[in-house]
Amino acid sequence: MLQTYFADLEAGLRKKLDERVTARRKFIYEIARIGGRMFDPEWGSAWTTVFVPFEILNAMHISGNFIEFVGAMLAGAGLSRRYFERAEAAGYSMDGCSYHRTIMGAVMEGLLPEPDVLIGASCPCNGGLKALTRVGEYYHKPAFIINVPYENTPKSVDYLVKQYENLVAFITAQTGRELDEDRLRASIQLNNESRDYIIEALDLCKNVPSPASSNDWKNFIISALLAGTQEGIEVAKVYRDEFQYKVDHGIPGIPNEKHRLLWIQNRIQFKTDLIELVEKNFGANVVIDELNHIWWDPMDDKDPLRSLAIRQITHPLVGPVKRRLDILAQLAREFKVDGAINPAHTGCRQSSGARAMFKETMQAVGVPLIHLDVDCVDERNYSEGQVLGRLEAFMEML
Amino acid sequence: MNRVYLLLPIVLMVNDESLSQKIGYFCSYTPLEILHAAGLTPVRIIGHSNPIQEGDNYMHPNLCQYVRSCIDAAVLGQYEDLEGLVFVNSCDAMRRLADVWNQYVPVNFSTMLDLPMGEANIDVEYYREELAKLKQSLEQHFVVTITDQMLQQAGEMYNAARDLYHQVNALRRETPPRIRGQEMMQLANRFFTQRPEDWIEETKTLLQEKDTTDGVPEESQISETRPRILLAGSPIHDPEIVGFIEECGFAVVGEELCSGERFFDLNVPIEPDMLATLSKTYLTKPPCARMMNIEKRVERIVHQAQDLNAAGIIHHTLKFCDTYAYDLPVLQDLLADADLKILSIEGDCTLGSMSQLRTRLEAFREVLESS
Numbered sequence: 001m002l003q004t005y006f007a008d009l010e011a012g013l014r015k016k017l018d019e020r021v022t023a024r025r026k027f028i029y030e031i032a033r034i035g036g037r038m039f040d041p042e043w044g045s046a047w048t049t050v051f052v053p054f055e056i057l058n059a060m061h062i063s064g065n066f067i068e069f070v071g072a073m074l075a076g077a078g079l080s081r082r083y084f085e086r087a088e089a090a091g092y093s094m095d096g097c098s099y100h101r102t103i104m105g106a107v108m109e110g111l112l113p114e115p116d117v118l119i120g121a122s123c124p125c126n127g128g129l130k131a132l133t134r135v136g137e138y139y140h141k142p143a144f145i146i147n148v149p150y151e152n153t154p155k156s157v158d159y160l161v162k163q164y165e166n167l168v169a170f171i172t173a174q175t176g177r178e179l180d181e182d183r184l185r186a187s188i189q190l191n192n193e194s195r196d197y198i199i200e201a202l203d204l205c206k207n208v209p210s211p212a213s214s215n216d217w218k219n220f221i222i223s224a225l226l227a228g229t230q231e232g233i234e235v236a237k238v239y240r241d242e243f244q245y246k247v248d249h250g251i252p253g254i255p256n257e258k259h260r261l262l263w264i265q266n267r268i269q270f271k272t273d274l275i276e277l278v279e280k281n282f283g284a285n286v287v288i289d290e291l292n293h294i295w296w297d298p299m300d301d302k303d304p305l306r307s308l309a310i311r312q313i314t315h316p317l318v319g320p321v322k323r324r325l326d327i328l329a330q331l332a333r334e335f336k337v338d339g340a341i342n343p344a345h346t347g348c349r350q351s352s353g354a355r356a357m358f359k360e361t362m363q364a365v366g367v368p369l370i371h372l373d374v375d376c377v378d379e380r381n382y383s384e385g386q387v388l389g390r391l392e393a394f395m396e397m398l
Numbered sequence: 399m400n401r402v403y404l405l406l407p408i409v410l411m412v413n414d415e416s417l418s419q420k421i422g423y424f425c426s427y428t429p430l431e432i433l434h435a436a437g438l439t440p441v442r443i444i445g446h447s448n449p450i451q452e453g454d455n456y457m458h459p460n461l462c463q464y465v466r467s468c469i470d471a472a473v474l475g476q477y478e479d480l481e482g483l484v485f486v487n488s489c490d491a492m493r494r495l496a497d498v499w500n501q502y503v504p505v506n507f508s509t510m511l512d513l514p515m516g517e518a519n520i521d522v523e524y525y526r527e528e529l530a531k532l533k534q535s536l537e538q539h540f541v542v543t544i545t546d547q548m549l550q551q552a553g554e555m556y557n558a559a560r561d562l563y564h565q566v567n568a569l570r571r572e573t574p575p576r577i578r579g580q581e582m583m584q585l586a587n588r589f590f591t592q593r594p595e596d597w598i599e600e601t602k603t604l605l606q607e608k609d610t611t612d613g614v615p616e617e618s619q620i621s622e623t624r625p626r627i628l629l630a631g632s633p634i635h636d637p638e639i640v641g642f643i644e645e646c647g648f649a650v651v652g653e654e655l656c657s658g659e660r661f662f663d664l665n666v667p668i669e670p671d672m673l674a675t676l677s678k679t680y681l682t683k684p685p686c687a688r689m690m691n692i693e694k695r696v697e698r699i700v701h702q703a704q705d706l707n708a709a710g711i712i713h714h715t716l717k718f719c720d721t722y723a724y725d726l727p728v729l730q731d732l733l734a735d736a737d738l739k740i741l742s743i744e745g746d747c748t749l750g751s752m753s754q755l756r757t758r759l760e761a762f763r764e765v766l767e768s769s
Contacts, residue, residue: 091727093744095460095718122515126489126688130724133690137728145690147521150487150512159524166520320510321497344458349720352458353465353494357501 002111005077006035023201023239024216030231031222035073037063038113044175047103047115047135049128050221051315052146053308055191055228056168059184060177062117067132068266069222070106071099075269075377083109084378097347098377100131107135117174118143119167124317125350144170150320152313160309187228188301188308194226197236199294204243205287206335209257211246214275214286216253218267221291258283259398262332262367264290264342264358265351270379274388282395288335290316293327321354325361332367339368339398341391346375370394418593419540422477424468424495425486426656426686427513429529429676431552431666433484434594435544436536442590443468443477444635444657447748456498462718463746464633465495472503482507482539484532488688489721507539515690517682526677533673549672556666559594562601563662569608570651571706576608579629579650580641586658587637625709625766630654630699632687632716634747642752643712646759652706654699655714660684687721695725696732703738709766710739712759717746739766 013029037043044062048054050069057064074080075098083105084098090108092101106112120132120143129145136143146163149156168179205212216239226232246253263286268274278284295316299307316324332340340362344352355371362369372387421438423430433440445467450459453470471477483505485496493510500508512528514521533544566585569576585604589597627648634640635657640650653659664683669675684698685691703711711733715722726742733740741762745751 091730093715093723093726096720096723100724124490125720127720127724129690130720133692134724134728145515147514147516147524149524150510155527156512156524159520159527162520166518320500321494346460347720349461349718350490350494352460353491354497355458356456357497 002113003036003039006032006038010036021238023235023242026238027220027223027235030226030235033231034063034065034225038065038115044116044171044177045113046117046119046171047132048118049120049124049132050224051123051148051312051317052119052121053164053227053312054224055187055304055308056164056179056184057119057171058228059187060168060171060175060179062171062175062177064119064225066225067103067128067135068099069225070112071102071377072219072222072266072269074102074106075379076271078271080270080377081380083111094378095347097125097127097131097345098375100127100347102377104131104134107138114139115141117141117171119146119171120144121146121148121312123148123312123315125348127347127349141174146312148315148318149313150318152310152319156313157306157309160313161305164305164309184304185301188299188304190230190233191228192298192301194232194236195294195296195298197233197240198223198292201236201239201243202288202292202294204240204247205253207247208260208336209252209254210260210285210287210335211243211251211253212285212287213253214261214279214284217286217289217292219269220289221266253287254279254283254285256283257285259339259395260285260287260335260337262286262288262290262328262335262337262340264328264340264369265348266291266343266345266376268343268374268376270377270382272379272382272384274384274391277388278391278395281392282398284339284395284398286341287337288331290328290331293331295327317350321357325354325357328358329361329365332362332365337367339370339394341394342369342371343374343376344371346373346378368394368397419481420479421507422480422483423486424484424492425488425511425513426661427486427488427680427683428484428511429532429680430594431549431556431672431676432529432533432536432544434552434555435548436533436540436542438481438536438540439593441480443471443483444587444590446471447636447639449748456502457494460718461491461494462632462716463748464635464716464719465491468495469498469503472499478504480505482509484509484511486511486513488513489719491718507535509535514681515688517691522674522678522681525681526673529673529677546670546672549676550668553666553668553672553675555594555598557668559589559598559601560662560665562598562605563589563659566601566605566608567652567659567662570649573626573707574624575626575649575651578641579644579653580637582650582653583634583637583640583658586661587635623767624649625763626651626707628652628654628699628703628706628708628711629658629714630711631714632719632722632747633657634714636747636749638749639747639752642749643759646756647763648712648759651708652702654684654695654702656686660686687725692725692728692732696729696736699733700736700738708738709769710741710762712762713740713742715742715744717744717751739769 009032046062046064048064048066050066054064080102084101086105087101118136120129133143296311316327359369418439420441422443430440450470452473453466666679
């Protein structure tokens with residue numbers, strides 16, 4: 001079923017791209033191709049948690065998929081319920097993250113092909129690492145665990161580099177695929193190039209009005225799967241070009257942009273008109289998603305593993321929450337936002353634990369914040385009317 | 399009123415003026431030897447098992463009772479006499495607890511130990527570096543020098559304390575047990591809050607008293623017929639909860655809890671490079687669920703249950719504790735494969751939530767009694 005889904009999605013988008021190229025179409029098209037590679041024997045496949053160095057995988061001709069991506073995709077397709085209920089029936093608590101229950105249920109139901117290798121990182125959360133390990137146990141395969149150090153020091157970077165070296169050896173042992181050093185260096189160069197385009201594209205969205213709509217950047221974090229690939233550059237360049245064109249020609253992302261919003265963490269994944277209604281009724285536009293922020297400096301292709309390690313250690317979700325709060329404040333200022341929305345995904349401890357500090361941080365930069373308390377994948381307890389009512393009240397306050 | 403009454407024991411112990419400078423810690427992977435060598439008395443922050451008063455203003459209710467009660471007690475001023483805090487990067491909720499505590503509760507000294515998951519040489523070396531950073535920051539803040547000799551002495555003392563705990567614990571392994579699980583948890587809680595030197599002296603006295611007691615104390619109400627239970631899972635800090643389980647007709651003869659027996663399951667070799675030794679010893683001790691080593695954890699539980707001649711296992715999952723909750727289905731299967739009977743209970747570690755489980759506990763007891 002999934003193979004067909006990705007194949008149909010890819011074919012449909014190819015047709016649309018032939019008619020007209022848009023950034024969003026190009027992005028989803030490439031992601032559909034990545035999804036399809038799960039079934040391509042030419043590629044090795046890896047299941048991972050969300051923040052792992054995909055450049056290493058791409059340089060080893062292994063197609064990585066992070067487990068939250070699957071949860072999001074199935075929710076977006078209206079298919080997740082069967083799978084998280086399967087996981088619940090197997091004893092996994094409804095208090096946990098529904099992204100993770102979805103992937104575990106999908107594995108139990110045989111929806112997903114067996115991965116060649118499993119790789120998890122300790123950041124952003126315990127739940128992701130646990131879910132990945134459970135998936136590995138299902139296939140009788142070990143998961144490689146990357147301990148992402150809490151602080152950025154030369155010694156902690158050394159530690160992470162050693163772990164990456166062990167990771168490469170682990171992947172080789174599991175898949176028989178060797179790391180091509182030249183290809184890794186090329187992957188770093190490609191990442192630097194796409195990074196520049198994304199920064200340009202995001203900078204263009206600092207314009208008032210923004211050339212992007214709320215939907216244009218939705219789930220762009222999944223582009224991490226394209227890290228260090230030519231496709232990654234192409235996607236980033238299309239985004240830059242499209243927004244440059246719109247800015248040059250005075251074309252706004254949405255008509256009558258009145259309010260500019262910062263979206264904290266992940267979007268709501270199941271089908272809902274919430275954002276469209278807010279755009280239409282209030283002229284409110286999500287101009288920046290926290291998770292789309294480029295936090296790392298250009299990487300050194302002469303020392304790829306160290307560069308990747310520094311990037312991972314300096315991720316805003318690693319270490320004390322202040323690092324993340326500073327980024328949120330920076331984004332709020334740079335993108336001139338009027339309000340911030342935190343869906344406060346149920347089951348996400350690492351995020352909900354600091355909600356009081358989110359609010360204070362936003363208040364300090366004069367930006368009101370609303371916590372929606374929504375499960376972004378499991379819509380069983382979702383009440384659109386209730387959430388919309390709260391958002392409407394929030395918008396009126398703005 | 400009930401709330402205040404239940405908080406008092408913790409507060410009184412922490413405010414004991416006879417203690418030297420006190421430093422708070424949370425996680426069983428905190429090497430107490432280093433804190434003691436710095437001239438400090440480690441005091442474990444155990445929160446409370448009562449309804450949250452203020453903590454929910456700071457941390458979301460979808461975090462576990464443990465971290466919420468810790469911040470609750472902290473913002474109410476119940477830990478204000480601590481000279482500092484040592485957090486461990488043990489889970490998402492603990493990381494956020496550190497952030498929130500450091501933001502909203504005045505604290506003179508606060509540090510985070512980054513605990514890796516793994517026992518490989520690079521993990522041991524990394525944790526050694528973390529311990530070296532801890533040592534250095536303690537030396538700077540408290541203006542002390544910590545030598546290897548001091549660490550060795552602290553290691554010997556804590557080894558003696560842990561050995562003493564196990565001597566007392568051996569009494570509840572007997573058939574019938576000569577000490578209740580509730581008493582053992584009280585003993586552990588005293589260890590968490592007293593100067594270790596004082597705890598050792600008191601515990602020696604307790605052991606002598608028990609040794610001179612012939613047979614089973616009548617007041618303990620323990621009989622040979624009660625099913626012997628190993629209590630496993632998320633931390634339980636309130637002895638009354640163990641007492642409640644015993645009231646339901648079990649003899650809690652062992653724990654796989656970081657708040658109980660597992661805390662004491664390590665022996666630190668006395669070697670020249672004590673930081674390296676401490677790193678290796680702590681990283682390789684019987685793991686909790688967070689350490690991502692379910693095989694080792696299950697192996698330990700199975701071995702312990704067999705060693706205790708336990709009739710079954712009660713596994714407690716603290717509500718919203720992902721590390722234990724995500725392990726549970728697999729753990730249950732693995733324990734069933736080892737022919738162990740398990741009752742899984744979930745709660746927020748309050749007596750109120752536990753009392754709702756009475757029927758299930760009693761049904762499990764009947765199953766064990768009839769098998």
